[in-house]
Amino acid sequence: MKHTISVLLQNRPGVLSRVTGLFSGRGFNIESLSVAPTLEADISCLTLVTTGDDAIVEQITKQLHKLIDVIKVTDISETDYVEREMALVRVKAEPSTRAEILRITDIFRGKVVDVSPRSFAVEVTGTCDKVKAMIDLLRPIGIQEIIRTGTIAMTRASKKF
Amino acid sequence: MKITGAQAWLKCLEEQNVDTVFGFPGGAVIDLYDEILAQDKITHVLVRHEQAAVHAADAYARVIGDVGVALVTSGPGATNTVTGIASAYLDSIPIVVFTGQVPTGLIGNDAFQEVDIVGITRPCTKHNYLVKDPNQLVSTIREAFHIARTGRPGPVLVDLPKDVMAAKISFPEPKPVKMRTYQPTYEPHPGQVEKACRAIMKAKKPVFYIGGGVIASKAHDELTELARKMDIPVTMTLMGLGGFPGTDPLSMGMLGMHGTYYSNMAVANCDLLVSVGARFDDRVTGRIDAFAPHAKIIHIDIDPTSISKNVRVDIPIVADCKHALAGMNNWFDRCKEIDLAAEKEKHEPWLKQIKDWKVEHPLGYVEETDIIKPQFVVQKLHELTQGDAIITTEVGQNQMWAAQFYHFNHPRAFMTSGGLGVMGYGFPAAIGAQMAAPDRTVIDIAGDGSIQMNIQEMATAMQYKLPVKIAILNNNFLGMVRQWQELFYDKKYSATPLDVAPDFVALAKAYGAVGLRATKPSEVEPVIKEALATKNLVVMDFVIAREEGVYPMVPAGKATTEMLLV
Ligand SMILES: Cc1ncc(C[n+]2csc(CCOP(=O)(O)OP(=O)(O)O)c2C)c(N)n1
Numbered sequence: 146m147k148h149t150i151s152v153l154l155q156n157r158p159g160v161l162s163r164v165t166g167l168f169s170g171r172g173f174n175i176e177s178l179s180v181a182p183t184l185e186a187d188i189s190c191l192t193l194v195t196t197g198d199d200a201i202v203e204q205i206t207k208q209l210h211k212l213i214d215v216i217k218v219t220d221i222s223e224t225d226y227v228e229r230e231m232a233l234v235r236v237k238a239e240p241s242t243r244a245e246i247l248r249i250t251d252i253f254r255g256k257v258v259d260v261s262p263r264s265f266a267v268e269v270t271g272t273c274d275k276v277k278a279m280i281d282l283l284r285p286i287g288i289q290e291i292i293r294t295g296t297i298a299m300t301r302a303s304k305k306f
Numbered sequence: 307m308k309i310t311g312a313q314a315w316l317k318c319l320e321e322q323n324v325d326t327v328f329g330f331p332g333g334a335v336i337d338l339y340d341e342i343l344a345q346d347k348i349t350h351v352l353v354r355h356e357q358a359a360v361h362a363a364d365a366y367a368r369v370i371g372d373v374g375v376a377l378v379t380s381g382p383g384a385t386n387t388v389t390g391i392a393s394a395y396l397d398s399i400p401i402v403v404f405t406g407q408v409p410t411g412l413i414g415n416d417a418f419q420e421v422d423i424v425g426i427t428r429p430c431t432k433h434n435y436l437v438k439d440p441n442q443l444v445s446t447i448r449e450a451f452h453i454a455r456t457g458r459p460g461p462v463l464v465d466l467p468k469d470v471m472a473a474k475i476s477f478p479e480p481k482p483v484k485m486r487t488y489q490p491t492y493e494p495h496p497g498q499v500e501k502a503c504r505a506i507m508k509a510k511k512p513v514f515y516i517g518g519g520v521i522a523s524k525a526h527d528e529l530t531e532l533a534r535k536m537d538i539p540v541t542m543t544l545m546g547l548g549g550f551p552g553t554d555p556l557s558m559g560m561l562g563m564h565g566t567y568y569s570n571m572a573v574a575n576c577d578l579l580v581s582v583g584a585r586f587d588d589r590v591t592g593r594i595d596a597f598a599p600h601a602k603i604i605h606i607d608i609d610p611t612s613i614s615k616n617v618r619v620d621i622p623i624v625a626d627c628k629h630a631l632a633g634m635n636n637w638f639d640r641c642k643e644i645d646l647a648a649e650k651e652k653h654e655p656w657l658k659q660i661k662d663w664k665v666e667h668p669l670g671y672v673e674e675t676d677i678i679k680p681q682f683v684v685q686k687l688h689e690l691t692q693g694d695a696i697i698t699t700e701v702g703q704n705q706m707w708a709a710q711f712y713h714f715n716h717p718r719a720f721m722t723s724g725g726l727g728v729m730g731y732g733f734p735a736a737i738g739a740q741m742a743a744p745d746r747t748v749i750d751i752a753g754d755g756s757i758q759m760n761i762q763e764m765a766t767a768m769q770y771k772l773p774v775k776i777a778i779l780n781n782n783f784l785g786m787v788r789q790w791q792e793l794f795y796d797k798k799y800s801a802t803p804l805d806v807a808p809d810f811v812a813l814a815k816a817y818g819a820v821g822l823r824a825t826k827p828s829e830v831e832p833v834i835k836e837a838l839a840t841k842n843l844v845v846m847d848f849v850i851a852r853e854e855g856v857y858p859m860v861p862a863g864k865a866t867t868e869m870l871l872v
Contacts, residue, residue, distance in 0.1 A: 207611040213433040
């Protein structure tokens with residue numbers, strides 16, 4: 146099962162390698178990982194997507210929590226949450242396919258961010274599934290390059306007053 | 307008033323009540339050594355290899371029940387500590403290792419004797435630091451000691467660039483360390499304590515399975531009280547030996563691969579397994595699905611990652627073992643519904659069953675009259691020291707025979723590299739233990755292979771007049787590996803015969819120590835007696851039955867009931 150885990154950590158040198166070292170050393174998967182500072186400059190939020198059965202994910206969250214620089218670990222997928230990923234996709238653009246690329250981009254509410262005589266670069270944002278769906282549609286046209294950010298996620302705020 | 311980083315370092319050690327540092331100098335740490343020379347509160351023990359400094363600090367920590375300290379230089383000095391640090395990590399031993407580092411301006415330049423020791427030791431330390439800002443030096447050292455000694459203890463490394471040691475700083479006032487990201491749970495959840503106690507009351511065939519956590523948390527008395535109060539038999543891991551009196555009728559000795567028949571049978575048949583400060587290591591559990599298959603499992607551990615890691619636990623208690631056991635004792639003492647006499651009576655058939663197993667297959671060996679059996683040597687060591695010595699071991703058969711036949715009645719008397727299994731641990735550990743307990747008898751039970759891995763430390767023992775006793779169980783083999791080859795590789799003894807070996811008696815003499823040899827069973831006792839009466843480093847060379855095996859043995863990956871017996 147896929148899990149999205151959010152880790153708040155002290156922004157210290159080497160902290161990222163503590164996290165990645167933990168995953169490689171213990172044979173856990175990382176599907177994607179993204180990290181950037183939070184409101185507090187010395188604290189970063191790291192979002193990672195991993196797969197594993199319940200026992201493995203339990204170990205992952207406990208082991209992450211055990212790292213001295215880690216403040217908080219949340220298995221976001223256990224909560225009601227929103228997730229987003231962004232991708233930049235460079236597609237081969239022939240006169241015959243340009244319209245099709247623009248149509249697909251439009252359907253996914255993407256944007257063309259770079260144009261050259263032979264290619265378009267398209268930006269798309271959404272859930273991991275949405276990004277994947279658009280990539281799948283563009284693939285037959287001829288994708289030259291894909292850069293994805295990895296998932297970021299946030300638990301939804303309580304709807305109660 | 308400003309002081310140098312090196313002076314601040316020394317003040318920090320004093321603040322932490324450090325009285326002994328095991329180390330080896332080099333260019334990057336001369337500033338620290340300069341300060342050591344200028345004072346007399348802290349004793350520096352000059353080892354002959356940095357690995358030994360760490361093992362010595364590890365054993366020192368185990369004896370005193372607080373943090374041990376090692377100091378080495380950058381580059382090769384630092385890399386030589388890695389085995390010792392990894393061993394302390396797997397055994398959860400609190401040590402702080404200080405490594406010298408090239409000046410901050412040179413870091414990353416492949417400077418002379420530069421290694422990224424923080425990167426190298428990241429996966430085998432509880433935490434580690436590179437101090438780049440001299441003003442962070444003192445707070446970092448305070449944090450390092452705090453992390454090493456609290457929670458699940460472990461090694462912490464602090465890397466000290468040379469210019470940080472020379473920088474002028476002001477020494478901040480001592481204050482308690484508070485860390486936002488690190489707050490171990492000491493107190494058990496009362497609801498979980500009650501659940502555990504009720505499970506114990508329900509059980510007909512309970513077993514205590516205890517590990518190094520009982521010793522780390524100094525929970526020996528609480529555990530003994532609880533086991534005796536309820537008449538619950540106790541089995542111990544290698545790291546747990548001494549956590550419960552080994553000669554108590556409720557003791558079943560060690561469990562697992564080379565555990566006693568009755569321990570493994572008891573675990574396989576119990577209806578409640580109470581695990582205290584143990585981590586269900588594969589050497590203990592054997593084939594995991596056959597481990598305690600009929601039992602409800604209670605697991606007390608301060609480290610949440612240990613719980614439900616290998617075996618599903620029914621009642622987890624995340625807490626310091628001492629606090630959790632005290633809580634349970636307390637609950638039983640105040641419980642109105644419980645009739646202790648009836649509880650004990652309820653366990654009688656179970657204890658009778660265990661007694662029968664003990665009679666069926668006691669721990670033993672085939673005695674011989676003309677050749678020395680290693681088990682006999684350990685028994686004699688136990689007898690002639692009244693079970694009161696501090697025993698360290700090397701790794702292999704010697705380690706298992708020591709664990710099986712020296713019955714430890716007290717915690718902090720048995721030091722072995724349990725998790726990592728480092729050949730070469732025992733002798734430096736004996737040096738560390740003897741520094742911590744100058745008046746105790748300290749014996750390293752060794753193999754002829756392992757002892758050669760840190761034999762250079764004879765010079766250290768001589769220099770500090772440490773009357774350590776080394777008992778070499780000399781089988782001219784890398785015995786434990788040979789045993790596996792005998793049992794599982796058709797007796798193909800590839801690379802295990804030690805065809806060339808030093809004359810250990812002559813070698814001892816070369817260092818100014820005493821060398822003694824026994825080749826017949828009748829010589830064992832006189833040799834031990836003479837060694838114990840000698841106030842010097844003594845090497846006892848016991849020429850033992852070459853192909854003696856350690857039994858019982860559970861072959862790797864088998865169920866623990868599938869034991870090969872004597
Ligand atoms: C540093 C290290 N290298 C290799 C091993 C693998 N090993 C485990 S036991 C053993 C044999 C030990 O031989 P010896 O010290 O003579 O003890 P014996 O088993 O004969 O008592 C070896 C090689 C180890 N545990 N540690």
